[in-house]
Structure formats: C-alpha cells, structure tokens
Amino acid sequence: MSPPRARFGFFLRFPLGAILIALCGWTAAAHALDAVTLQLKWSHAFQFAGYYAAKEKGYYREVGLDVAIHEARPGDDPVKNVLDGNAQYGVGNSSLLLARSSGQPVVVLAVLFQHSPVVLLVRREGSVQGIHYMAGKRLMIEPQSDELLAYLKQEGIPLAGITRVEHSFRPQDLIDGKADAISAYVTNEPYFLDRTGFEYHTYTPRSAGIDFYGDNLFTTEHELRKNPARVKAFREASLRGWQYAMAHPEEIADLILDKYSQQHPREFYLFEARRMEPLFRTDLVEIGYMNPGRWRHIADTYAQLGLLPENFVFDGFVYNAESERDLTWLYLAGIVLVIVSAVAFYIYRINRRLTLALITSKRDHELLRVSEERHRLLADNATDVIWTMNLDGQFTYVSPSVEKLRGYSSEEVMRQSMEQALTAASIPIAKEALENSIAAMVQGKPFVEFQGELEQPCKDGSTVWTEVSTSGMRNAAGEFFGILGVTRNITKRKQMEDQVRQLAFYDPLTKLPNRRLLNDRLTQAMAISKRGGCYAAVMFLDLDNFKPLNDKYGHAVGDLLLIETADRLKKCVRETDTVARFGGDEFVVLISELMEDRAESEALAVRIAEKVRSSLAKAYVLTVQHEDKADGIVEHQCTVSIGIALFISHDATEGDILRRADTAMYQAKEAGRNKICFYDADLLETGSL
Structure with missing residues (x-):
C-alpha cells in the first residue's frame, strides 16, 4: 500500500472537474455488483453469523458486492484457498502469523474474537485435578493448536510425554475414553458434553498469560493492492453484519437453519451465540479492533515455541483500517470533516503560489482572498486542531477546534508558549522534535517531520492525550520559515489501550497481577x-477446601471466596511485595528484599506465611445475591497449604523458583494440609515446619 502522502499527491495532480467525473464514474460502477468469495475455516455455524447477516441483510450488496460464502470441507486449508485465488477473503486463526513468516502474503483485516475460544477439555477423574494431570495422557489435538502447545510448555508439561491422537471432532470420543483430553472451542463442544452430563475440566491458555486472537478476517497483499476500495467495503460490511448478528442472535439462528445448515438444532446455535459474546469484549473495544501489541505478544509466544524467529517483523501484516477510512472521506466522498496535515499543507502551498502568480492585479488579489477564505473556512471548521508555529516556538495560528479539545480559545492558545501547551512529561519530547527540525533546516537538509503522542493540559485542570503530526513550511525562496501541525484527540484510544493492558497483566476476577506480570516482578x-x-522468597498457595464450595453452590459463590481471599492476602504483605493469582484457587506471593542472612530470611518468611495461613483460615461469610429472591448468606471454612522457596541473586531461573515453591506446596498438602513447607535449595529436598 502506498503511503498516504504519496497517494494524496496523486489526486492533487488532477483538476477539480476530473475528480468530479471520476467520482461520478465510481458511483455508476457501484451499481454493478462485484463477485467475491469468502472462505470459512469450518462448516456453517453461528461462529460465522456476521457474514450471513451481512449477506442476507443486504450490507454487501449496498457496497456493490455479491459475496459467496464457502464452508470448509474436511482437509481444506482456508489460507491456501485464498492464496490460490479460489477466494478473495478468508477466516483464519492466529497462525496467520506463521503463514506470513513463511513468505505467504496474507493481511489480517479484522479480529472477531478478542480472546481465543480454544481450550482443553479434560476428563474429570478426581476432586483435585490441575493442568499437570495432562502429563503422560492421551490428547486429541487438532492442527494449528499452537497456543495449547505453548500453554502446556509454559506449565512445564513435557510435550514428548503426551500421546497425541488425531482429532475426530467428535466429543463422544472423549466420553467413550478414546482420549483423556481434547482440544475444543469453548463455544462448541461443551454443548454436547453438557447434554450428556459428562464431567470434565476446562483449561484455557489465558490462565497462563497466553492470550491469542481468534477467528481473524484476512485477505492477500495482491487483493489489497489491486482492490483497496473493495477490501475496505468488504471489511466494513462484514463488521456491520457482525454487529447485527450479535444483537439479534435468535433471528440469525433461524437464518442459519433456513439457508445454511440444519446439522445442529436451534439451541446449539444459540448456545454458540451466548458463549461468543464475552469473547468479543464489546464492552471495551469495537468489533474488529486489533492491537499491534497483542500481535507482538502472539509472535513472541510463537518464538518461544521455535515457530517464529525472535523479534519477527510483521510490517504490512495488520490492515490499517483508520487510515483507509480517513482517505476515503477525503478522496471519494469529498466531505472534509477531518483535515489532516497533508490537506492543510497543500492548501497553504497553493495559496502561496497564487500570491506569487497573481500579485500584479486587483482581480488576481481578489482570487487570492477568496482562496484564503476557503482555506480558513476549512481550518476553522475542522475536527482536528490545525496550527502553525514560527521557528521561535510561538504559535502563529490555531484553529477554533482547540476549544473543544482543551477548553481554551484560539486567542488564548496563541498567547501560550509551547511549554504551557504541554504537560511536563511531554515538553522534552516536543522540544527535541523542534530542535531536530530547526537543525535540519539550518543545514539545508529535508525537514524532520514529527508524529507522536503528547499530553496537553486543559482549561478545567484535566489533561488530554493527543497525536501530533508536523510538516515544514517554506517561503517563496524555498526557505523554511515555520511549522504546520495537526493535533488529534486520542484520549479514548489511550483509555482503550490501558484497558487492554489491564486485561493482559491482571486477573479480571480478583484484580491481582496474573502470571505474566508475576514473572516480570520476579x-x-x-x-x-x-x-x-x-x-x-516465593510462596505458592493452594486453598484446601475450595472445591466443595464450588460443587455445592456453583462458580459464582466460589468467585466471591476467591475475591475475599485476594483481599486478605494483600493485607498480609507489604506494599513492595506482590500477590498474584496463578490460576483457579492457586495464588503466589512474592516477598522481595528479605535479609542477607539465610536463617533470618527464613524466619521472616515464616512469620509472613503464618500470618497468611492464619488469615485465610478464618471463616468466610459470603453474601450471595439473587435476582428473584432475597440475598442469602453462605459460611465456609477454607484453609491453605503454603510452599516456600527462598532464592538469592540468580541461583535459579524464574521457572525453577516457581517449581520449587510448587513442590513445597504439594509437600504441605501431603503433610495434612493447612501447613507451611520449605523447599531446601541446597539439599534439594523439602522439610515440613
């Protein structure tokens, strides 16, 4: 895809009449439907509901597309079908990154599931059964389940010790004992297992901090390069279809049965819809949202598995929907609501050329005045803030839209210095950019453009995050005399990124750090x-009497106890220590900066552990809320088994330290529970206190 600045310059070489003719031709061509094919990754199901809705509700037709939706047949590879030209678009998983690394020019257009639906379903064989049960077991796992393999590896479960069984995609095989565990979608297989009353455990890679995307809409570089407008139209119509489908699940379930598949009953498709809803996270992001940081996390996970090189560069892999949307408004619709720096820069240069060419006559002066009025009209009504600055760092023009952004009028901002227009943390960034630009001008080098995020103070005392882009301004002699800038409000985007970061590093139930953040702290x-x-010291904690509470009252009541446990733990340690939820009813406490003497450190760690053990042993009084009746009170006694591993400097890896504490915790369990056990790193054996 060519850079926006270059593409804009292409349009500017055409006179207005030619542009209008081109726009009219585009409108007429829109009546002829463009036939394209979407390749699904599986057979027809609610998993692809948005595409059915976009087709049947006419959203594709409205943007000039006639879309054929092909379900996958056994042995089909959606990526290969798209690359071979059998389809222009496809639905894939996060392994699209692997395809990209192998030289296949795939481009991901949108993410449907913010959290992958892939899980492990494991036969329940006892009251105490964790993920480590998988060691030495038979696993029926489908291809491209890389996140599950990464999950097992991170949990310290040797993959060589697991017997892999070819996936039959029949949940009945788990019931019949043909496998001890199966890879599955949380939106699919549990429906069939629940109907039979089969008891199983569900394990998700997210509990180990491995958080992949799921069901990604993709295309090829060839399609994007050849038909950028079609790609944009297909993506937007598809996302519109998804918004409708998730808002009208019963209607779409009937649609699937009527036109696409009668393989499953209506209740199954509605079960899928309910299970899919939390995976979209529409409470945090819009449908289709992608975060490059999340793709980096996925690439790093693949690198740990040896499937990708370290720091793999995937430039061009993630589709930039926002830039496409802005350019379409500018080039095709012609409605200038958002003025970007290129527009303002172009208009300024045109006005300067008019000044030089028409300076000799009154008539020409009048033409120049009209042009400048148009320029000012556009700038004054822009959503973004357009501004100019001289080489001394003083504002020479600020568009009125600054009042909506910061509460100050244009006149007030023009009286401010650059330092007054920025927060303390952003001042050095802006100063360095200004100095680099001026230095380049003095040396006769190309203007050093700046594009970055700056925080600015508002009149009411708050602050706003902005994205600032700058360009250089030249006079008639070609000399730089100032800077042209465009400032955009990105506060909502920053808030969204903060929320995504919260999800990446903190347990959503207890708000404690998760494994990923714990590893950083360790x-x-x-x-x-x-x-x-x-x-x-690292303390590994496991609640002793938690499962009976879940079995009797359900997970909602169990969650209340876990939240209360987290609160009690935080009160038992210092602010400099870390309390993390490891998964299920397991917690980890990291005690940093003990003593230089080992014996003194052990004694201090024991005092803290005893404080924790005593606090968690107190009865829990839980208030259970009901929608249809009065709230109830549940009392429960729950002790804790604690394993402690001391460490100093780098005598072991992070994983070794956690495994030692985990080993000591199991010793505490075997010693009768409600105990504290140390792992002796010198003797490589445990002893009970």
Missing part, C-alpha cells in the same frame, strides 16, 4: 537480590 526481584545481596 525478574525484578532477582535483579534487586543480585544488587543488594539479600534473599527473597
């Missing part, structure tokens, strides 16, 4: 231990 604690020569 790495920091090891560095502190090395610098200061002091011990630190």
Whole structure:
C-alpha cells in the first residue's frame, strides 16, 4: 500500500472537474455488483453469523458486492484457498502469523474474537485435578493448536510425554475414553458434553498469560493492492453484519437453519451465540479492533515455541483500517470533516503560489482572498486542531477546534508558549522534535517531520492525550520559515489501550497481577537480590477446601471466596511485595528484599506465611445475591497449604523458583494440609515446619 502522502499527491495532480467525473464514474460502477468469495475455516455455524447477516441483510450488496460464502470441507486449508485465488477473503486463526513468516502474503483485516475460544477439555477423574494431570495422557489435538502447545510448555508439561491422537471432532470420543483430553472451542463442544452430563475440566491458555486472537478476517497483499476500495467495503460490511448478528442472535439462528445448515438444532446455535459474546469484549473495544501489541505478544509466544524467529517483523501484516477510512472521506466522498496535515499543507502551498502568480492585479488579489477564505473556512471548521508555529516556538495560528479539545480559545492558545501547551512529561519530547527540525533546516537538509503522542493540559485542570503530526513550511525562496501541525484527540484510544493492558497483566476476577506480570516482578526481584545481596522468597498457595464450595453452590459463590481471599492476602504483605493469582484457587506471593542472612530470611518468611495461613483460615461469610429472591448468606471454612522457596541473586531461573515453591506446596498438602513447607535449595529436598 502506498503511503498516504504519496497517494494524496496523486489526486492533487488532477483538476477539480476530473475528480468530479471520476467520482461520478465510481458511483455508476457501484451499481454493478462485484463477485467475491469468502472462505470459512469450518462448516456453517453461528461462529460465522456476521457474514450471513451481512449477506442476507443486504450490507454487501449496498457496497456493490455479491459475496459467496464457502464452508470448509474436511482437509481444506482456508489460507491456501485464498492464496490460490479460489477466494478473495478468508477466516483464519492466529497462525496467520506463521503463514506470513513463511513468505505467504496474507493481511489480517479484522479480529472477531478478542480472546481465543480454544481450550482443553479434560476428563474429570478426581476432586483435585490441575493442568499437570495432562502429563503422560492421551490428547486429541487438532492442527494449528499452537497456543495449547505453548500453554502446556509454559506449565512445564513435557510435550514428548503426551500421546497425541488425531482429532475426530467428535466429543463422544472423549466420553467413550478414546482420549483423556481434547482440544475444543469453548463455544462448541461443551454443548454436547453438557447434554450428556459428562464431567470434565476446562483449561484455557489465558490462565497462563497466553492470550491469542481468534477467528481473524484476512485477505492477500495482491487483493489489497489491486482492490483497496473493495477490501475496505468488504471489511466494513462484514463488521456491520457482525454487529447485527450479535444483537439479534435468535433471528440469525433461524437464518442459519433456513439457508445454511440444519446439522445442529436451534439451541446449539444459540448456545454458540451466548458463549461468543464475552469473547468479543464489546464492552471495551469495537468489533474488529486489533492491537499491534497483542500481535507482538502472539509472535513472541510463537518464538518461544521455535515457530517464529525472535523479534519477527510483521510490517504490512495488520490492515490499517483508520487510515483507509480517513482517505476515503477525503478522496471519494469529498466531505472534509477531518483535515489532516497533508490537506492543510497543500492548501497553504497553493495559496502561496497564487500570491506569487497573481500579485500584479486587483482581480488576481481578489482570487487570492477568496482562496484564503476557503482555506480558513476549512481550518476553522475542522475536527482536528490545525496550527502553525514560527521557528521561535510561538504559535502563529490555531484553529477554533482547540476549544473543544482543551477548553481554551484560539486567542488564548496563541498567547501560550509551547511549554504551557504541554504537560511536563511531554515538553522534552516536543522540544527535541523542534530542535531536530530547526537543525535540519539550518543545514539545508529535508525537514524532520514529527508524529507522536503528547499530553496537553486543559482549561478545567484535566489533561488530554493527543497525536501530533508536523510538516515544514517554506517561503517563496524555498526557505523554511515555520511549522504546520495537526493535533488529534486520542484520549479514548489511550483509555482503550490501558484497558487492554489491564486485561493482559491482571486477573479480571480478583484484580491481582496474573502470571505474566508475576514473572516480570520476579525478574525484578532477582535483579534487586543480585544488587543488594539479600534473599527473597516465593510462596505458592493452594486453598484446601475450595472445591466443595464450588460443587455445592456453583462458580459464582466460589468467585466471591476467591475475591475475599485476594483481599486478605494483600493485607498480609507489604506494599513492595506482590500477590498474584496463578490460576483457579492457586495464588503466589512474592516477598522481595528479605535479609542477607539465610536463617533470618527464613524466619521472616515464616512469620509472613503464618500470618497468611492464619488469615485465610478464618471463616468466610459470603453474601450471595439473587435476582428473584432475597440475598442469602453462605459460611465456609477454607484453609491453605503454603510452599516456600527462598532464592538469592540468580541461583535459579524464574521457572525453577516457581517449581520449587510448587513442590513445597504439594509437600504441605501431603503433610495434612493447612501447613507451611520449605523447599531446601541446597539439599534439594523439602522439610515440613
């Protein structure tokens, strides 16, 4: 895809009449439907409801597309079908990154599931059964289940010790004992297992901090390069279809039965819809949203598996929907609601050329005045803030839209210095950019453009996050005399990124750090231990009597106890320590900066552990809320088994330290529970306190 600046320059070489003729031709051509094919990754199901809705509700037709939707047959590879030209668009999973790394020019257009639906369903064989049960078991796993393999590897379960069985895609095989566990979609297989009353455990890679995207809409670089408008239209119509489908699940379930598949009953499709809803996370992001940071996390996970090189560069892999949307408004619709820096820069240069060419006559002066009035009209009514600055760092023009952004009028901002227009943290960034630009001008080099995020103060005392882009302005002699800038409000985007970051590093139930953040804190604690020569400790905690509460009252009541446990744990440790939820009813406490002496460190760790054990042993009084009746009170007694591993400097890896604490915790369980056990790193054996 060519850069926006270059593409804009292409349009500017045409006179207005030619552009209008081209627009009229485009409108007429829109009446002829363009036939394209969408290749699904599986057979027809509610999993693809948005595409059915877009087709049957006429959303594709409205944008000039005649879309054929092909379900996958056994052995089909959606990526290969699209690359071979059998379809222009497809639905794939996060392994699209692997295809990209192997030289296949795939481009991901939108993400449907913010969290992957892929899970492990494991036969229930006892009251205490964790993911480590999988060691040495038979696993029926489908191809491209890389996130599950990464999950098992991160949990320390040797993949070589697992017997892999070819997936039959029949949940009945798990019931019949043909496998001990199967890979599955949380939106699909549980429906069939629940109907039979079969007891099973569900394990998700998200509990280990492995959070992949699911069901990604993709195309090829060839399609994007050859038909950018069609790609944009197909994507937007598809997302519109998804918004309708998720808002009208019963109607779409009937549509699937009527026109696409009668393989399953209506209740199954509605079950899919209910299970899919939390995967979309529409409470945080719009349908189709993609975060490059999440793709980087997925690439890093693949790298850990040896499937991708470290720091794999996937430039061009993620479709930039926002830039396409803005350019379409500018080039095709002709409605200038958002003025980007290229528009303002172009208009300014045209006005300067008119000044030089028409300066000799009154008539020409009048033409120039009209042109400048148009320029000012556009700038004054822009949504973004357009501004100019001289080489001394003083504003020479600020569009009125600044009042909506910061509460100050244009006149007030023009009286402000650059430092007054920025927060303390953003001032050095802007100063460095200004100095680099001026230095380039003085040396006769190309203007150093700036594009970055800056925080600005508002009149009411709050702040706003903005994205700022700058260009250089030249006079008639070709000399730089100032800077042209465009400022855009990105506060909502920053808030969304913060929310996504919260999901990536914190447990959504207890709000405690998750495994990923715990590993970061543990790495920091090891560095502190090395610098200061002091011990630190990891405590691995497992609740002793938690499962009976879940079995009797359900997961909602169990969640209340986990939240209360998290609150009690935080009150037992220092602010510098870390309490994390490891998964299920397992917690980890990281105690940093103990003593230089081992015996003193052990004694201090025991005092903290005993404080934790005593606090968690107190009875839990849980208030259970009901929609159809008065709230109830549930009392439950729940003790804890604690394993402790001391460490100093880098005597072991992060994984080794956690495994030692986990081993000590199991010793506490075997010793009768409600116990505290140490892992002796010197003797490589545990002893009970």
